[in-house]
Structures are given as structure tokens and as C-alpha cells.
Amino acid sequence: xxxxxxxxxxxxxxxxxxxxxxxxxxxxxxxxxxxxxxxxxxxxxxxxxxxxxxxxxxxxxxxxxxxxxxxxxxxxxxxxxxxxxxxxxxxxxxxxxxxxxxxxxxxxxxxxxxxxxxxxxxxxxxxxxxxxxxxxxxxxxxxxxxxxxxxxxxxxxxxxxxxxxxxxxxxxxxxxxxxxxxxxxxxxxxxxxxxxxxxxxx
Amino acid sequence: xxxxxxxxxxxxxxxxxxxxxxxxxxxxxxxxxxxxxxxxxxxxxxxxxxxxxxxxxxxxxxxxxxxxxxxxxxxxxxxxxxxxxxxxxxxxxxxxxxxxxxxxxxxxxxxxxxxxxxxxxxxxxxxxxxxxxxxxxxxxxxxxxxxxxxxxxxxxxxxxxxxxxxxxxxxxxxxxxxxxxxxxxxxxxxxxxxxxxxxxxx
Amino acid sequence: xxxxxxxxxxxxxxxxxxxxxxxxxxxxxxxxxxxxxxxxxxxxxxxxxxxxxxxxxxxxxxxxxxxxxxxxxxxxxxxxxxxxxxxxxxxxxxxxxxxxxxxxxxxxxxxxxxxxxxxxxxxxxxxxxxxxxxxxxxxxxxxxxxxxxxxxxxxxxxxxxxxxxxxxxxxxxxxxxxxxxxxxxxxxxxxxxxxxxxxxxx
Amino acid sequence: xxxxxxxxxxxxxxxxxxxxxxxxxxxxxxxxxxxxxxxxxxxxxxxxxxxxxxxxxxxxxxxxxxxxxxxxxxxxxxxxxxxxxxxxxxxxxxxxxxxxxxxxxxxxxxxxxxxxxxxxxxxxxxxxxxxxxxxxxxxxxxxxxxxxxxxxxxxxxxxxxxxxxxxxxxxxxxxxxxxxxxxxxxxxxxxxxxxxxxxxxx
DNA sequence: GATGAATGAGTGTTCATTCAT
DNA sequence: GATGAATGAACACTCATTCAT
Numbered sequence: 001x002x003x004x005x006x007x008x009x010x011x012x013x014x015x016x017x018x019x020x021x022x023x024x025x026x027x028x029x030x031x032x033x034x035x036x037x038x039x040x041x042x043x044x045x046x047x048x049x050x051x052x053x054x055x056x057x058x059x060x061x062x063x064x065x066x067x068x069x070x071x072x073x074x075x076x077x078x079x080x081x082x083x084x085x086x087x088x089x090x091x092x093x094x095x096x097x098x099x100x101x102x103x104x105x106x107x108x109x110x111x112x113x114x115x116x117x118x119x120x121x122x123x124x125x126x127x128x129x130x131x132x133x134x135x136x137x138x139x140x141x142x143x144x145x146x147x148x149x150x151x152x153x154x155x156x157x158x159x160x161x162x163x164x165x166x167x168x169x170x171x172x173x174x175x176x177x178x179x180x181x182x183x184x185x186x187x188x189x190x191x192x193x194x195x196x197x198x199x200x201x202x
Numbered sequence: 203x204x205x206x207x208x209x210x211x212x213x214x215x216x217x218x219x220x221x222x223x224x225x226x227x228x229x230x231x232x233x234x235x236x237x238x239x240x241x242x243x244x245x246x247x248x249x250x251x252x253x254x255x256x257x258x259x260x261x262x263x264x265x266x267x268x269x270x271x272x273x274x275x276x277x278x279x280x281x282x283x284x285x286x287x288x289x290x291x292x293x294x295x296x297x298x299x300x301x302x303x304x305x306x307x308x309x310x311x312x313x314x315x316x317x318x319x320x321x322x323x324x325x326x327x328x329x330x331x332x333x334x335x336x337x338x339x340x341x342x343x344x345x346x347x348x349x350x351x352x353x354x355x356x357x358x359x360x361x362x363x364x365x366x367x368x369x370x371x372x373x374x375x376x377x378x379x380x381x382x383x384x385x386x387x388x389x390x391x392x393x394x395x396x397x398x399x400x401x402x403x404x
Numbered sequence: 405x406x407x408x409x410x411x412x413x414x415x416x417x418x419x420x421x422x423x424x425x426x427x428x429x430x431x432x433x434x435x436x437x438x439x440x441x442x443x444x445x446x447x448x449x450x451x452x453x454x455x456x457x458x459x460x461x462x463x464x465x466x467x468x469x470x471x472x473x474x475x476x477x478x479x480x481x482x483x484x485x486x487x488x489x490x491x492x493x494x495x496x497x498x499x500x501x502x503x504x505x506x507x508x509x510x511x512x513x514x515x516x517x518x519x520x521x522x523x524x525x526x527x528x529x530x531x532x533x534x535x536x537x538x539x540x541x542x543x544x545x546x547x548x549x550x551x552x553x554x555x556x557x558x559x560x561x562x563x564x565x566x567x568x569x570x571x572x573x574x575x576x577x578x579x580x581x582x583x584x585x586x587x588x589x590x591x592x593x594x595x596x597x598x599x600x601x602x603x604x605x606x
Numbered sequence: 607x608x609x610x611x612x613x614x615x616x617x618x619x620x621x622x623x624x625x626x627x628x629x630x631x632x633x634x635x636x637x638x639x640x641x642x643x644x645x646x647x648x649x650x651x652x653x654x655x656x657x658x659x660x661x662x663x664x665x666x667x668x669x670x671x672x673x674x675x676x677x678x679x680x681x682x683x684x685x686x687x688x689x690x691x692x693x694x695x696x697x698x699x700x701x702x703x704x705x706x707x708x709x710x711x712x713x714x715x716x717x718x719x720x721x722x723x724x725x726x727x728x729x730x731x732x733x734x735x736x737x738x739x740x741x742x743x744x745x746x747x748x749x750x751x752x753x754x755x756x757x758x759x760x761x762x763x764x765x766x767x768x769x770x771x772x773x774x775x776x777x778x779x780x781x782x783x784x785x786x787x788x789x790x791x792x793x794x795x796x797x798x799x800x801x802x803x804x805x806x807x808x
Numbered sequence: 809g810a811t812g813a814a815t816g817a818g819t820g821t822t823c824a825t826t827c828a829t
Numbered sequence: 830g831a832t833g834a835a836t837g838a839a840c841a842c843t844c845a846t847t848c849a850t
Contacts (some may be wrong), residue, residue, distance in 0.1 A: 038823060040833095049832045060824060118320025120236060127369045148373060152362050152382045157822085159361005160354050167330045171350060180354045187393035188386050241841060251815045252842080260842065411705025442844060444812095453811045454846085464845060531773040552777060556766050556786045563765005564758050571733045575754060584758045591797035592790050645820060654822080655836045666820065 018056050018066075021046045025067045030110040030141045039063070058070045061097050071107065071114035096137065097178055100161045112166060131155070142189055156188075157181060220258050220268075223248045227269045232312040241265070267323045274315035295387045299380055302363045314368055333357070343390055351394050358384065358390075359383060417506060422460050422470075425450045429471045434514040443467070470527045471523055475511065475518035498545065498591045535559070546593055553596050560592075561585060600606045623663050624672075627652045631673045635773075636716040645669070671727045677720035682730055699791045702743065706767045718772055737761070749796055755798050763787060 015066055026047035039060050043053040057063040089100065131154045138150055146155070160181060164172045171177045226248035230239055235336040258263040273321050292300065333356045340352055346356070361384060366374045373379045428450035432441055447457040461467040494502065524552050535558045542554055549557070564585060566578045575581045634643055645666050651658040652768035664667040690787045696704065744756055751759070766787060770778050779785045 028233075031391075039825080040823070043833095050833050051827085052830085054825070055830075077352070095263050116315075118314050120318055127365070128371075142267055148382050150377055151366070152386055153378075155362040155365035156358035156386060157361075157366060159359075160357040162361060164353070165359035169330075169353070177354075183393050184354055184358060184390050187389035191385050191389035242839095245816095253815055253844085254813075256842065257813075282838085443846080446842070447812095453847085455811050456809085458846070459809075469650060509758035517722075520719075531769070532775075552783055552786050555775070556790055557772070559766040559769035560762035560790060561765075563763075566765060567761035568731070568757070573734075573757070580704040580754055581758075584754050587797050588758055588762060588790075588794050595789050595793035597723075644818085657823085657836050658834075660821070661834075 011060075011124050014056070015050070018050070021048070021056060021063070022070055026071055026107065026110050029067070029113050030107050030185060033109070033112055034083055034113055046199075052197060061121070068114045068118040071110050080171075093141075093189070094178070094182050095182045096134065096185070097157065099134075100157055100181075101173070101178070108165060108168070131158070143193070145192065148189075153185065153188055157185060160184070207262045213278075216258070219250070219254070221251070223255060223265070224269055224272055227265065228273055228312045228316075231269070231315050232272075235311070236315055249255070266319050269337070270316040270320035271325055273313050293384075295343075295358070296384050297335065298379070299359070300385070301336075302359060302383075303380070306367060310367060310370065345395075347394065351390075355390055357385065359387060362386070417569070418460070421452070421456070425457060425460060425467070426471055426474055428477055428605055429467065430511065430514050430518075433471070433475075433517050434511050437513070448501070452524055465525070468521050470523040472518045475514050495586075497545075497593070498582070498586050500538070500589065501561070501585045503506055503538075504585075505577070505582070512569060535562070549596065553592075557589065557592055561589060564588070587600070613742060620662070623654070623658070627654070627659060627662060627777065628676055630675055631669065632677055632716045632720075635673070635719050637679075639715070659663070666803055667727070670723050673718040674724040674727055677716050697788075699747075699795075700784070700788050702740065703787045703791070705740075705765070706787075707784070709781070714771060737764070749799070751798065755794075758796055759791065763791060766790070 007063055012121070024036070025042045028041055032041075038051060040050050043050040047106045048051065053063075057066065060164065131151075134154050135145075138145060138153065164177070169177075223244065227244045230244055230247055234243075241255060242252050242361075244265070245252040248255065254263075259268065297374070333353075336356050339351050340347060340355065342357075366379070411541050425446065428439070429446045430446055432449055436445075443457060444454050446467070447454040450457070457467075463468065529535070535555075539549075539554045541556065542549060567573075631643070631648045634651055640707060646656050647786075648669070649656040652659065654737050658716065659669075663672065736749055737757075741751075741756050743761065744751060770783070775783075
């Protein structure tokens with residue numbers, strides 16, 4: 001009756017279970033869409049009982065939010081890694097573009113739906129925080145930017161990439177596309193830096 | 203008093219009913235979110251019977267799609283109008299920015315959710331067509347752009363604006379924000395035009 | 405404005421409309437089964453408005469009953485005709501068999517379903533009256549039979565034929581089958597007539 | 607106290623639940639007709655939740671079919687029992703008649719409606735198989751019959767009894783009626799056996 | 809007398825959630 | 830701590846029926 005060795009990995013076990021559930025949920029979303037995405041189906045695919053699922057997620061909404069967080073495009077952690085790893089030997093702006101592209105890869109359908117859930121689930125104020133890591137990197141490498149400028153740059157690039165993914169363009173991984181995004185970034189930053197450029201026509 | 207004129211009012215009536223239903227749906231989405239968005243609730247708010255709703259929309263999915271289309275950010279027609287009206291006396295790029303801003307006004311929550319539905323509902327290929335009008339205007343005013351350049355510019359600006367709306371930033375209607383977007387557009391276009399700018403660091 | 409000639413065929417017109425409706429209903433039953441059998445669908449197929457249908461049948465139940473009556477296997481009138489026409493030059497019992505077979509032809513599915521409706525719709529006592537014409541003919545040709553004997557003979561033959569139709573046997577129109585039924589009838593009648601045959605083992 | 611014995615009660619439990627549901631369905635059919643026969647009503651009368659009902663029957667159609675099977679006149683098992691038990695000390699043909707009569711007892715309305723459902727639900731080919739047990743018994747006791755003869759005899763007797771039940775005749779359980787049916791059977795079999803009887807008039 | 813748009817009660821069915829084992 | 834049978838509120842959708850035109 002000694003279950004001594006069962007007690008140690010308690011937390012690790014729990015984390016693994018959560019991971020299994022979320023992975024099952026993501027797969028289900030990818031394959032069957034939002035219609036097949038029921039708590040019972042998730043539990044079954046995860047190979048656990050529905051009761052166990054409810055031990056880890058108090059209700060479906062929480063599960064969906066966790067999934068959206070995970071599948072949504074820019075996790076702080078993942079993004080940080082990409083910025084760090086990608087930066088080795090690359091110009092900072094190109095590293096940024098690559099990081100963005102990397103953040104958008106794989107599981108398109110699940111991502112698309114997760115994005116929808118995310119919009120429904122996440123309060124407006126929280127949406128901004130997803131760009132914090134990028135803005136920090138920008139500020140460190142490009143000199144401190146006006147908040148509005150940082151906002152425009154990050155969201156513009158994010159938007160171009162997001163659209164490329166969601167519209168399923170074929171040039172997503174082309175060098176030409178990457179170049180174009182780097183161009184956008186550089187042109188804008190150059191403009192911003194020379195504040196003389198602030199005279200815009202009516 | 204011949205009934206020749208009966209058919210026209212009849213169609214007008216139908217169009218009005220559709221409009222009433224969609225308006226009710228949008229209001230419901232805005233106030234109660236996706237949870238309160240049931241066909242019965244929509245009918246009730248629209249002041250019609252559920253049966254009548256089903257005369258105009260064969261199932262909920264179609265209703266949702268129509269709503270997403272309507273509430274989604276860029277209707278061809280609405281956008282055209284903004285481009286035309288906004289263009290009077292403005293530089294084309296600024297007119298474009300204003301058109302985008304205009305397209306994003308009001309009913310933030312409904313819009314947010316509708317966008318989610320849109321992503322789930324709309325095939326990837328169809329997403330691109332929403333930018334056709336804008337791309338046309340760009341090509342007419344800026345000289346013909348490479349497809350990738352046009353793509354990057356339209357989606358970048360769209361992305362910046364979309365984020366501004368969804369994140370609920372307070373500078374959405376500030377002149378400074380508009381200027382920043384115009385800057386982005388001009389800087390990028392200038393860069394694109396001088397194809398010497400194609401040398402980008404590794 | 406003289407609709408003088410419209411008034412004359414009033415009743416004939418009505419009867420025709422009823423006929424058109426019932427025919428449409430039967431066709432619908434045959435092709436789409438009970439699921440597709442809605443009052444609106446019947447009206448559409450009949451080429452009249454739903455309102456008009458309700459002028460002739462106060463509700464669906466009545467329509468169904470009328471249809472069941474019509475499509476059910478043994479109309480008095482139709483049966484009479486078959487007995488009369490079929491009888492020319494045939495032995496009475498064979499004429500009877502042929503009349504039964506004739507009564508079972510065509511529109512199997514509609515008939516099958518109509519039979520179901522009939523059972524639900526018709527009070528038990530009324531079921532018997534469908535055999536009155538046959539029993540009369542039997543009594544006229546075979547000498548008066550005991551009520552129970554007449555009952556057994558008519559229902560037995562009816563049952564054998566009904567099953568042949570409903571089970572879709574391939575020998576339905578074979579001479580061998582007809583002979584077998586005639587045999588049944590003759591053997592039984594012979595037995596009945598010689599009331600000595602009434603000694604049956606325990 | 608090992609849980610080895612848990613699985614058997616579980617299956618027994620399930621079988622009991624199915625039985626409870628079908629019984630409730632039959633009662634409902636008997637009392638309220640097809641109109642009152644809704645899945646929710648069945649569940650309520652069965653004393654279970656609607657969700658549980660759907661655990662055992664995936665949709666209403668399946669439930670109806672199962673009920674029709676059960677309430678329909680000749681279950682293989684029930685019939686077999688009647689043939690075996692009834693046979694003790696009785697002539698085979700009389701045992702057969704008694705078996706038929708027994709198979710038709712009780713719950714007339716439910717039976718009538720179930721029969722309708724059966725006709726709509728059951729493919730023609732499947733209808734025949736219900737007579738297999740009877741045909742076997744016939745072949746064992748009467749010498750092998752021609753298929754058509756076996757068909758005619760079984761369906762004729764079945765038809766006479768079915769009508770007696772559905773028409774609610776008062777002589778259903780009279781000895782005279784039973785005798786008449788036995789007469790029918792004997793007369794026909796005698797005729798069949800003496801193949802000389804094959805000469806039938808035109 | 810015909811029309812058919814509108815009605816809304818009612819139906820089958822799903823699925824998030826609970827809790828006894 | 831896991832299980833999964835049971836629950837039942839809630840939903841999408843149908844269709845018999847009405848009645849203003």
C-alpha cells in the first residue's frame with residue numbers, strides 16, 4: 001500500500017495533465033472546428049474522464065480561454081525565445097520579423113478559431129499586453145519610441161502577418177515577403193526618427 | 203391602383219425585415235455576447251416571430267455569417283463611400299486612413315465577436331477580397347504596386363487600426379494617430395518606389 | 405363582370421380540387437414518406453395555396469384520413485367494379501382473388517404508410533365495413549355463410565395478399581400464386597359446406 | 607468484494623433501463639396515441655431524464671423502431687415459446703392457432719400504431735423473416751411445403767387473426783373462431799397434399 | 809374565394825456539469 | 830483523486846394553422 005513514489009511528481013503530473021488536455025483541445029479544434037469542441041469530446045481525446053477534466057478546468061469557458069491563450073499568436077515566453085534565438089547574427093528588425101513569422105506557424109484552423117475565442121474572452125485592456133515583449137525589444141534596439149509610434153509599428157507588422165496567415169497567402173515564407181516587412185519597419189522607423197518628417201499634408 | 207406597385211414594396215419590405223433582424227442581432231451581440239445570441243432571442247428583440255426569422259435566414263449559421271459580414275470592418279460599399287467622400291480635398295493616403303478609421307467605429311463588442319465568427323465562417327480565400335477596393339484605390343493613386351507591397355501596406359494599416367479599436371486605445375480619433383498612420387504609409391511607399399531601398403541587411 | 409359560367413361547375417370544381425389535393429398528397433407520401441408529408445408541401449405540389457388547402461380540409465388529420473381511405477386497399481366502389489368486371493367469364497372465387505390482387509396494385513409505399521395512418525385514424529368498428537362488399541358477393545355466390553366463416557375467409561385472403569404486397573414478393577402476379585389462393589378459398593368453402601367437417605381434434 | 611461482479615449487474619441494469627423505457631413508450635402510445643408520443647414524455651413516464659433516454663436510443667426513430675419490434679405481433683422468441691408451450695398435447699395446427707391468438711393479445715391501440723410504425727420503418731425484405739419460426743414449425747409437422755403454399759397459409763392465418771384483433775371482434779377468444787381457423791388450415795393443407803387438387807377452373 | 813406571410817407552441821436533441829461510487 | 834452515468838436546462842428548428850389583403 002505504499003504509494004510513496006506516487007506523491008513526488010504531484011505537481012509535475014498535474015501540469016502534464018493540463019498540457020494533455022490543452023493539446024487534445026487544440027487537435028479537436030483543428031480537426032472538427034468549434035462544433036465538435038465539447039468538453040466530453042476533449043476529455044475522450046485526452047484519454048481522461050470528463051470528471052477529471054473538470055478537476056483541472058472548472059468550466060468550459062476557462063478551458064477555452066486557456067486554449068486561446070496557448071494557441072493565440074504571441075505568447076510572451078515563446079516570443080521572447082524567438083526574439084532571443086532569432087536575434088543571433090541578424091539585424092534587430094529582421095529578427096523581429098522572423099519572430100513574428102515564427103509565432104504564426106502551424107495549426108491554422110485552430111488558431112483562427114482560437115483568435116475568435118480570444119477576442120470574445122479577453123478584455124480589451126489585456127490585448128495590449130501581448131505586445132509588451134516586442135515593444136521592450138523595440139525600445140532597447142531602436143531608441144525609445146513614442147508610445148503611439150511603437151503601437152503603430154508593432155500592430156502594423158502583426159496585422160500584415162496575421163492577414164498573410166489567415167488569408168493563406170503562398171508567399172508567407174518567401175524572402176521577398178520578409179524583405180517587404182523589413183522595409184516597412186525600416187522606412188517607418190527612419191521617418192519617425194527624423195522628426196522633421198512630421199509635416200504631413202492636409 | 204393596379205397592383206403593379208405591389209411587388210416593389212414587397213421586396214422593400216423584405217429588405218427592411220432583414221435589416222431589422224440584423225440590427226436586433228447586432229444589438230444582442232453587443233449587450234449579451236455570444237451566449238445570449240439565440241435565434242429565439244434575436245427574433246424577440248426584432249419584434250418578429252421565430253418562424254419569420256427562419257423565413258429570411260434558413261439557419262443560425264447563415265444569420266451569423268450575414269451579421270459578421272455586416273458588422274465586420276470593411277464592407278465594400280461602405281468603404282467605397284468613405285473613400286469617395288473622405289477623398290474630397292484630402293491627400294489620397296490620408297483619405298485612406300480616414301476611411302479605415304471610419305470603418306472601425308462603434309459597437310466594439312459586437313464587432314469583436316462578429317470578427318471571430320467571420321474567421322470561423324469565412325474561407326481563407328474570401329478574406330482577401332475585402333481589400334480589393336482599397337488596393338484598387340492604391341493602384342490608381344500611387345502607381346501600380348507589386349502585389350506583395352500592396353498586400354503589406356493594406357494589411358499593415360488595417361492591422362494597426364483594428365488593434366486600436368479592439369484594444370480600445372484612447373488615441374483612436376487623435377490627429378497624432380492619424381498622422382502616424384499617414385507617416386507609415388508614406389514612408390513605406392517612398393521606400394517601395396525607390397527600388398534602391400531593396401538592399402536590406404542579413 | 406358576368407361570372408355566370410363560373411357558377412355552374414361549382415361543385416364539380418370543388419370535387420376536382422379535392423382530387424388534386426389528394427393526388428398530390430399520395431404522390432408526396434410515395435416519394436418522400438411521412439417526413440416530407442407536410443400541409444405546406446402538399447399545397448405546393450397541388451399547385452394551390454396553403455390557405456386554399458385549408459378551405460377543403462379543416463386540418464391535417466382530416467386530410468390524412470381522407471388519403472388513407474383513398475389509398476387504403478379496399479374501396480367499396482373500386483372493389484365492386486373489380487368484382488363485376490373481373491367476374492365476366494371467371495369462376496366466382498377466382499374473380500374474387502383477381503379483385504383482391506387488383507386492389508393491391510401500385511404505389512406500394514404510399515399504401516404502406518396510408519395503412520399505418522388508417523390504423524391510427526380509423527375506429528376498430530369501422531374497419532370491418534371495408535369487407536362488406538366482398539362479404540355480400542360471397543353470400544350471393546356461395547350460399548349464405550356463417551358470419552365467422554365469412555370473416556375468416558375474407559380476412560385470410562386479404563392477409564395473404566396484403567403480405568405479398570408489403571413483403572414485395574416476386575410471385576405476386578404469378579398464376580401459381582393465384583391458383584394457391586383459389587385453392588385456399590375452395591378448400592375452405594368445401595369444408596365449411598360439409599358441416600360434418602366440424603369435428604376438429606383437441 | 608472484488609468488482610468482478612460489477613460488470614454483469616451493469617449490463618443487466620442497462621437492459622432493465624431499456625425495458626423500462628420501452629414499457630413507458632408502449633403505455634404512452636396506448637393512452638395518448640402518436641401525438642403524445644414525444645421523447646420528453648417517454649423519458650418522464652419512464653422516470654428517467656431525457657439525457658438518459660438518449661444514452662440508450664440515439665434518436666426517436668430508433669426508439670420507435672424498437673418499440674414497433676416489441677409491440678408488433680410476432681416476436682421470434684415469444685412465438686417460439688407459444689409454439690412450444692402451446693404444443694403440449696395439442697394437434698400441431700391448433701397449437702399454431704393458439705400461438706397466433708396469444709401473440710395478438712393486449713394493448714390493442716399501441717399495437718395498432720406500432721404496426722403502422724413498423725410498416726413505415728421496416729424494409730419489405732425484413733417483414734418476411736418474422737414468419738420464419740412458424741414456417742419451420744409447419745415444415746417439421748406437415749411435411750415440407752412449397753414456399754408459396756407455406757407463404758399463403760401463414761399469411762392467411764396471420765391476416766385473419768390480425769383483422770380480428772384490429773377490428774375488435776367479440777369472438778376473438780371463442781372456441782368457434784379457433785375451430786374455424788383450424789378448419790381453414792386443415793382444409794388447405796389437405797388440398798395441397800393431394801396435388802390432384804391443382805386443377806382449378808379458369 | 810384565394811393567397812401566402814406570419815405565427816409560435818412544441819419537438820428532437822445536445823452538452824456542460826454533477827456526484828455517487 | 831478518478832470515473833462516467835445521469836441530469837435537465839436550453840437550443841435550433843419545424844410546421845400546422847390563421848387572417849389581413
